[in-house]
Amino acid sequence: MSDHDYQPSSKLGKWFNDRLPLLTLSNHLAEYPTPKNLNYWWTFGGILTFCLITQIVTGLTLAMHYIADSDLAFASVEHIMRDVNYGWLIRYVHANGASMFFLAVYIHIFRSLYYGSYKSPREVIWIIGMIIYFLMMATAFMGYVLPWGQMSFWGATVITNLFSAIPLIGEGIVAWLWGGFAVDNPTLTRFYALHYLLPFLILGLVVLHIWALHVPGNNNPIGIDIKKPSKDTVPFHPYIVIKDGFALLMFMIVFAFFVFYSPNILGHADNYIEANPMVTPAHIVPEWYLLPFYAILRSIPDKLLGVIAMFAAIFVLVILPWLDTSKIRSAVFRPLYRQFYWILIIDVLILGYVGAMPAEGIYLLVARVATAYYFIHFLIVLPILGYKEKTIPVPLSITEPVLGGSPNLGIIKNKKSLN
Amino acid sequence: MSDKNPKRRDFLFTATYAIGVVGIGAVAWPLIDQMNPDASVKALASTEVDVSSVEPGNTITVLWRGKPVFIRRRTQDEITEAKKVKMEELKHPEKDEDRAKDPEWLVMLGICTHLGCVPLNDKGDYNGWFCPCHGSHYDTSGRIRKGPAPTNMEVPKYEFVNANTIKIG
Secondary structure, eight states: OTOOOOOOSSSHHHHEEEEEEEEHHHHHHHEEEEEEOOOOOGGHHHHHHHHHHHHHHHHHHTTTOOOOTTTTTTHHHHHHHHHHTTTTHHHHHHHHHHHHHHHHHHHHHHHHHHHHSSSSSSSHHHHHHHHHHHHHHHHHHHHTTTTTTTHHHHHHHHHHHHGGGTTHHHHHHHHHHHHHSSSSSHHHHHHHHHHHHHHHHHOOOOOOOHHHHHHHOOOOOOOOOOOOOSEEEEIIIIIIIIEEEEEHHHOOOOOOOHHHHHHTTTTTTGGSBBBOTTOOOSSOOOGGGGHHHHHHHSSSSSSSHHHHHHHHHHHHTTHHHHOOOOOOOHHHHGGHHHHHHHHHHHHHHHHHHHHHSSSSSHHHHHHHHHHHHHHIIIIIHHHHHHHOOOOOOOOOSSSHHHHHHHHHHHHHHHHHHHH | TTOHHHHHHHHHHHHHHHHHHHHHHHHHHHHHHHTTTOHHHOOOOOEEEETOOOOOOOOEEEEETEEEEEEHHHHHHHHHHHOOOGGGGSSSOOOHHHHHSSHEEEEEHOOOOTTTTOOOEESSSSSSSEEETTTTTEEETEEEHHHHHHHOOOOEEEEEETEEEEEEE
């Protein structure tokens, strides 16, 4: 951002900007040169910002009515649903907002995977993104505990017990997390405190995520480095603002559909039964966005190894920039990677499906195969593919294939010129 | 100045860092330890249970320290079945005699040692308990036989106060 010599036009603006260069910052954001070929998969960054703000605003208003006490929490949520003015709306937006947030983040992550946005020089953006994703899961998990229903209670029990798998100190850590000998009132009050804190940490990390993005600039669908500003770029405002705004409206239609027409379809009926430490529901299922990891956890018949595999499934994503050895970013020019990419998506969907099914028989077998493939993709396929794959030649600029009539024509032309 | 007496300066830096670390640790500890079980939680250490109305083949579940405790009055068949199991067949070998002081009464924490769910009575492949969460099977002595749980269900400290009363804790 040091390449700016912006001068506000008004005298007052200049006076203020010399003392705090906020106007320089907003000018940077408006003028920020963006690749002109960004498609709609690139609009999810803005959508995610909207999701975070929605969760913070609805969460703040819910906090004015919710009571974090194991005797009162369940009733206070029903009080919000029945008595508080528009309480039902705010709570349904917040609960479905969590699902919409994860829907958007998964699209955002898989867009990065397809177009190689995690590769040099964008590794730090990617790692900050993965930390945000991890904090989102922690926040969502703790938020799900607050209504103090059966799924809240038993979900909290199962997830906190993951730490008991750690040798020697595990039991001590779990008692420390619980503040007792089981999930109980002290657990609820601390989860509430942390559920309130973490979104603001996420907000801070989002600022770093965008800051780190603005250093190299956006990746783009053909994944090449571009000169900025140049024929290949457009200013963020108004071009990207309008495009992001339109995509956000489409997203809000989906969001509103869930809130108004099927607000409970993504939840679980058992969570409308108050928490009971004596009875475990017949099928404990986490929220849909955690199911693939849950399937990995259950697919391994050893407690400690299962927990390690689950955390490793997230960790392989963190080190992905160094696992993928290919110099070409975009899957558009990687015919083999493109196929493995779609196999991975199917694999993750299968993991999500079997995560919701009972862990026995054919489901267990499928979960094991899918878990193995998940790790094979990241730890074996990606490193080897970078060396073995015959990639399609990459155009030199975004404009080149466009002027050549079609992207394919441009590629063919390029191939000839290279040969 | 720094060239003049480097050793003295190094010593001062190291000493300052060391005191700083100790200071930060001393401040952090109360903030960490406040999350551990507090005095009121620890005070609920024992529970007395009247078991006079439990028929053979039935289980009652009582809460102790916020956790369910199974108290099962076992039938003769169940006791025989539990006793005849060979140690080599067990993932976590424990004799039935060591788990049930009085073979008729099995007292244990009703918590699956995998991830803490409450197993279901009279279910599973070994006529004991079955955990619905991740499919662990326990036998009539509460020992893990099949599934992801690493150990047998835990037997808490308990004693018979008289013929009809068990004190847990």
